[in-house]
Amino acid sequence: MTDLIIKDENGLYVPKADVYLDPWRKVDKAIISHMHADHCRYGHKQYIIPNGSLKVFKKRIGPASVSTRNFREPFSINGVKFSFHPAGHIPGSAQIRVESGGEVWVYSGDYKTEEDGLAESFEPVTCHTFITECTFGLPVYLWKPQSQVFEEILDWWTENQSQSRPSVILAYSLGKAQRLISGLSGGPGPIYCHSAAQQMTNAVRRDGFDLKRTKPLTEKTPTEMLNRSLVIISPSGFSNHFVKKFKDASTAAASGWMSIRGARRRRGVDRGFTLSDHADWGGLLLAVKATRAERVLCTHGYQHIFAQYLRELGLQAEELRIDDFTDEG
Numbered sequence: 001m002t003d004l005i006i007k008d009e010n011g012l013y014v015p016k017a018d019v020y021l022d023p024w025r026k027v028d029k030a031i032i033s034h035m036h037a038d039h040c041r042y043g044h045k046q047y048i049i050p051n052g053s054l055k056v057f058k059k060r061i062g063p064a065s066v067s068t069r070n071f072r073e074p075f076s077i078n079g080v081k082f083s084f085h086p087a088g089h090i091p092g093s094a095q096i097r098v099e100s101g102g103e104v105w106v107y108s109g110d111y112k113t114e115e116d117g118l119a120e121s122f123e124p125v126t127c128h129t130f131i132t133e134c135t136f137g138l139p140v141y142l143w144k145p146q147s148q149v150f151e152e153i154l155d156w157w158t159e160n161q162s163q164s165r166p167s168v169i170l171a172y173s174l175g176k177a178q179r180l181i182s183g184l185s186g187g188p189g190p191i192y193c194h195s196a197a198q199q200m201t202n203a204v205r206r207d208g209f210d211l212k213r214t215k216p217l218t219e220k221t222p223t224e225m226l227n228r229s230l231v232i233i234s235p236s237g238f239s240n241h242f243v244k245k246f247k248d249a250s251t252a253a254a255s256g257w258m259s260i261r262g263a264r265r266r267r268g269v270d271r272g273f274t275l276s277d278h279a280d281w282g283g284l285l286l287a288v289k290a291t292r293a294e295r296v297l298c299t300h301g302y303q304h305i306f307a308q309y310l311r312e313l314g315l316q317a318e319e320l321r322i323d324d325f326t327d328e329g
Helices: 054-061 146-162 176-183 195-206 240-245 263-267 281-291 303-312
Strands: 006-008 011-014 019-021 029-031 046-050 066-069 075-077 080-086 094-100 103-107 129-134 167-170 191-193 230-233 250-254 271-273 295-301 316-319
Touching: 046 054, 054 066, 054 195, 066 080, 129 281, 129 303, 146 167, 146 176, 146 250, 146 271, 176 191, 176 195, 176 230, 191 195, 295 303, 303 316
Parallel strands: 019 029, 029 046, 046 066, 103 129, 129 295, 167 230, 167 250, 191 230, 250 271, 295 316
Antiparallel strands: 006 011, 011 019, 075 080, 080 094, 094 103
């Protein structure tokens, strides 16, 4: 078996096609799995991205040489065949299938196996080698059903309303924010979004995803207008100004990391809701099995432990360390 994809100083490289997958340094040609900043970076000469993420791309990257491909639409570069397949991570996210000489590799990017009603559902792709993320590659990470988590958030929101307190939830501006808006569309009041989340939500709408109307949160928004509202702010956007503005609010965070004791305290919030845009332990195992891969390369997260476990199951599994990648969960 040849190394169809290798790692060099710029990222994951397909030598036969002279193209990179989610490179972390500037390159001539990049195929991008999704629009999170640790996967889609500024400065490449040419981008190829999944259709359904162009408006978000333009909002994040700005003017650039970019082309889009539909899911499952094959395209060739120097005789190597590529295609995008749904990853279920965030709206428009994809896995990247690479085929040459009858050999097939799949780079997962980030993914989750639970349907969320917004992103295209994860699609297993049969391959010889599967490159999988392992963000939550420990048995302790097992998610509740999304419907149960949304019920918990709605109960918290409703209780805060009864006390005339705003409900402020920290969530990543691309992916998590839109998932909350979609899942809480029948909630008991309006939803406000801080600037980053509002801008990303508007871009996701322009990419064709149907989301409930949200209101922009600004420094001039009267506090009394927020007492029945859910307010979505990215963790980095919860500045000292907004801490003071919401001194009477109930605060929460939505992340897979909230499943671990102490994470809520470290975030400085009242409540933690375990809602992740990544596969949990069971989802990772399910995805690996569904690919029927002979070889599994485990990337960022708990790749050492997950690769070791796969070897115990009899699979050929190795670590592929990518230290540049971080994720909100």
